[in-house]
Amino acid sequence: MKKALPLFLWIATSVQASSFQEYCSNGAATVKIARGHIENEVSVTERIKKEWSFVNQKVILLSPFILIKEVKQLEEHKDTVCNGEWGVFYWRDVFYKRIQILHEDGSLFAPNTLGVSKDKRFVEASVICEEHGNSEVNCDDPGQTSPK
Numbered sequence: 001m002k003k004a005l006p007l008f009l010w011i012a013t014s015v016q017a018s019s020f021q022e023y024c025s026n027g028a029a030t031v032k033i034a035r036g037h038i039e040n041e042v043s044v045t046e047r048i049k050k051e052w053s054f055v056n057q058k059v060i061l062l063s064p065f066i067l068i069k070e071v072k073q074l075e076e077h078k079d080t081v082c083n084g085e086w087g088v089f090y091w092r093d094v095f096y097k098r099i100q101i102l103h104e105d106g107s108l109f110a111p112n113t114l115g116v117s118k119d120k121r122f123v124e125a126s127v128i129c130e131e132h133g134n135s136e137v138n139c140d141d142p143g144q145t146s147p148k
Helices: 004-014
Strands: 018-025 032-036 041-050 053-060 064-083 086-103 122-138
Touching: 032 122, 064 122
Parallel strands: none
Antiparallel strands: 018 032, 018 122, 032 041, 041 053, 064 086, 086 122
């Protein structure tokens, strides 16, 4: 298995020189953020009344502005695997972030948006974000298995 992971990473990154992706969500998954090469989307949740009950409805924001109020790094992992003169550097980081999401044009959120401020200008949330990526690197010594 240990040999399969570097081989998979080598093959996966041979198609492109680098990749980056971050996913964030609060505990209730009512605020979600995806940004990077694979997916880009910011969504909040509105609570909608349907007949005799309430349901949560995902709302994708078209032009959000995210203001980061606080960041704490929780985990960090970095590694490089060399195969001849070329290799792959990859990382995975986990962060806690306190954020505010605003509409870029300054418009207000619906009053039934979960986590919306009293003035309806922003949605505030505490989220956990996982960021991962990789890039192709030049390895000086063809026999090395990690960078110098």
